[in-house]
Amino acid sequence: MATIRLAPVLRSYAGGSKQVSAQGSTLGEVLTNLYQSHPSLKEQIQPEQDLSRFVNVYVNDQDVRYLQGLETAVGANDTITLLPAMAGGR
Template sequence: MAIEVRIPTILRTYTDGQKAVEGSGNTLAELFTDLESRHAGIRARIVDGDQLRRFVNVYLNDEDVRFLDGIDTKLSDGDNVTILPAVAGGSSAAESLPAAAGGRALIGR
């Protein structure tokens, strides 16, 4: 069973810089174990115990696995799995700072 796994930039040190790798498994848990056998250390960056890490998003064919069966989500031959680190945004507090401090200049004030 061939499954394409898209690797985010931050985890490519584990895959020798590859953007995508092939893996196999009947579930995401099995897939991550398979990836670990060829890319030591990657599983610990994705999984904490028997759950997905809080700040890691995993998509199966563009659908968030947290809305499926999480790490127990079933896989099929030809599936695409995308791993994305969660991205946090900035703060609206910067808008009230003076321009010299990184905020927007307030024109007309």
């Protein structure tokens, strides 16, 4: 199973967990498996068919936007990081 690390702002949607595990051979499959256990995460990460542009997704510290997106291969020992984009300033 892949390990999914959740940013603090997403943890409340996963029962307060810092990280969870999910199965799948692609990022899309892993996320689908994740949503089965934590359905409220779907609205935050993937409200449409594609990933939200307000959430940065990394597989082993590589941004999936520069890989194959939801088709990015994921192995059992891989780490996925979900990090909402932050904005601010004046």
